[in-house]
Amino acid sequence: MGAGAAQRVAGAVGAFLDGPVPVRIRAWDGSEAGAAPGPGVPTVVLRSRRALRRLLWEPGEMGLAHAYVSGDLDVDGDLAEGLSAMWVLINSGTVTKRRPGARELPGLAVTAARLGLLRTKPAPPPEAIRVRGRLHSRRRDRDVIAHHYDAGNAFYSLLLDDSMAYSSGYWTAPENTLAQAQHDKLELICRKLDLAPGRRLLDIGCGWGSLAVHAAREHGAQVRAVTISREQRDQVNARIRAEGLAGKVQVDLLDYRDVAERITATDGPFDAVSAIEMGEHVGDEHYPTFAATLHGALRPGGRALVQQMSRGANAPGGGAFIETYVTPDMIMRPVGDTLTFLQHAGLEVRDVHVMREHYVPTIRAWLATLEERFDEAVSLLGERGARMWRLYLAGGALAFEENRMGVDQILLARPTDRGRSGMPATRDDWSVSSRADAGIPES
Incomplete structure (x- = not known):
């Protein structure tokens, strides 16, 4: 035989x-x-x-x-x-x-x-992205974001917890749920930004509104949020109506490059500015504009927080799979290079919080949900689309675990003319450390 x-x-x-x-x-x-x-x-x-x-x-x-x-x-x-x-x-x-x-x-x-291998090259699956246009042009950025983030609110509602946070959670205890980790992450950001009733937050790249809604509901902040994803904009507006936050949160379909002219010039400056895992979509050529936008939107003494993925000096970052199937043009640079961009814009780096290990349980929680509801994912995305997400999440968790990718919270201040930052002397003011402190019940 x-x-x-x-x-x-x-x-x-x-x-x-x-x-x-x-x-x-x-x-x-x-x-x-x-x-x-x-x-x-x-x-x-x-x-x-x-x-x-x-x-x-x-x-x-x-x-x-x-x-x-x-x-x-x-x-x-x-x-x-x-x-x-x-x-x-x-x-x-x-x-x-x-x-x-x-x-x-x-x-x-x-x-x-x-084995029948001497044949022509098979075509890539149709889920592989084909982008056109100049790198980081407005149209190309919009097409890339639409491919990934406009996969459908139904799918992201299936994958994510109720906060709809699509970024690393903050795991203050290993037994916590994903919902608790995301709550604690949002609370950590709000405390770092010193949000309080009446203070004004500009959230650039707001996703499905997790931070905007939390800041308004839990801290009484007035929030202006922007995204270039129509699906996200529509979802945030639905959440604003459902939670009775009309007049507290406003979301605009707007490119970050238009923020200075369309928002800061008329409604600024703000007490705080945030960009949660949005800066990865800004290339090196445009990052000075992005950093200047953060600086220009802040009042003197105001704070900014950038949560952004990174890579080590000799680590590959996202790699060819992410570039081809998930988000082309995503830039992951060593965190020190990002700090240099931000400092050149006039922002003072006050704290860098490395959260790489926190992304591992976050992604694995998403993957566990995908596996549990795989048939539903197939009905929304098709078999190949669901398999792409399974591979993306499984590989992504490993990339963070094995230090090929990282994620960092960078807290910044815009000093006054006399150099005053308005920052506390210690980190105690923004500590989030326990379930009792966060105030949400065990699920």
Whole structure:
């Protein structure tokens, strides 16, 4: 009896590795080969020959992503655990590449022909984004934001907690729920910004209104919020009506580049300005304009808070998958580079709160919800769209856990002409540390 597809694949893969194949391979014909099953050994399931063609034409991250999103490839069991195991194998040096010798090439060509790989390159799944126009032009930024954030309020309502916060939570205790972590994050921001009744907050890139609503409802702030996503604008307006916050919160469909002319010039300055995981969508070329917008919107002695994803000096940040499927043009730079931009705009850096580890349980909570309600997600996004989100969340949690990506809260002040910041001497004033302190019941 001839070798099955899995044995042929394992033999071909082994020609490119200095050592045994470190994963279990299960092929479309039911055959299995490679590493022996066991703890820490992921099983890669090849559901069709097209999975191999994708990997042959695009070895590495993008070939795997296209194959997974399209359903041509799966990882048996928990996807996050499988991805983590493969990442450990690569980083530990267990898997090292080699170039096949000349005597091996004819055999590899025969194997490729028998596996049906000598065909044209498969097209990417339609969920892969195709953006046009000049980088960070208004139209291109609007198209990119629309692709990701206009996926539908129904889907984000399924994925997120009731606050609709789509950013890292703040986990003051490991047993807390996602809702508690998001409440504590919003409370932390409001305290850092020293919000109180009558104080005015400008929220740039407001998402689905989690901070705007919290600041108005819990702290009595007057909030002006802006977004370039129509879906988000409509959702925030619905929340304003539902919570009786008309006159307390106003949301505008507006690009941050228009804030100075359309809002600050007529309604400024503000006591506080926030930008929660919005600055990643601002390229290096435009970040000075963004930083100047924050500075210009603040009164002297006012505070700004930027929560933004980052990367280490030698870390990849988002990577090709995010660029292709999620949010193209997203910039993750080392946090020090962002601080330099903000300081050059005249803002004083008062506190940098590294929250990288907080994003891990946040994303895993979203992923757990997606898995529990996967059929509903498929009905909203289609099978490929739901698989894309599963891969995005599983990989994203690992990226933060393994320090390939970070997230930081940067607290800033606009000093007065005499250099006074108006900041307290210690962090005690904005501490959020317990469930009793936050004041919401156990769920």
